[in-house]
Amino acid sequence: MNKRLLLVFLMVAGMLPAMAQVQYGTSQYGVRMNIGYNHNTTYGSFATFDFGAFMPINQHFEMQADLRFSTARNHSLGVQVRPKFPVPVGEFFIEGRLLAGLYPRDGFNDLTQALAVGYRMEYVSFQVGMSTRLIMESPYDWHANSNIIVEPFNICYKLEVFVRPQTSPWNISLCASNMTDYQIERVWEPIFMANGMYNIDQNWQINLSALCKPTGMFHLNAKYYAAEVRAGFAYNF
Secondary structure, rough: HHHHEEEEEHHHHHHHHHHHHOOOOOOEEEEEEEHHHHHHHHEEEEEEEEEEEEEEEEEEEEEEEEEEEEEEOOOEEEEEEEEEEEEEOOEEEEEEEEEEEEOOOEEEEEEEEEEEEEEOOEEEEEEEEEEEEEEEEOOOOOOOEEEEEEEEEEEEEEEEOOOOOOOEEEEEEEEEEEEOOOOOOOOOOOEEEEEEEEOOOOOOOEEEEEEEEEEHHHHOOOOOEEEEEEEEEEEOO
């Protein structure tokens, strides 16, 4: 009996390093482009053009950069850094975000910083953290007392569930979060998303996603909502 237990222990111990090598998402450098149709009660209907780059530096660190232009004249630029810590089952990670929003139509800009911890497995990814935001007038007058609003604390979160392992050549996921690559909302403003991807080959990937932000569900006197559908492709080097 003791020999059998020892044999099982050695087999499991031998499998742990291999299990820890699983990488979620792509392990290749890549760029992507998406075109989206958006509608909300503030701007009506408008189009968005998204560009991004994914940079997996090594097994323990990856970076991401995102740029969005909008016909509604609300643009954003974001950078993410993500240290990763593979474990026998899944992967822990720390995610730092810096997101700049430009709203010349509304006369202000904002800068949001977020830090979260997360854990992802084959079928699920979860993270929670906090963010801060600076909102300032645009154009900013350095010689006058222009207004700067500071939002010192906000909880950020993301829960995504996949129908297939994340290493699959195609996948569909459902997600609830208050942050995307192009926006970080307040904790009471959830965004519901559905995402799909398909790898044509080892280089080309097709992406499709839809999201809805029904803010009024938490503020009965608010009628604001936003919806978006976008499609595009990614090329991995």
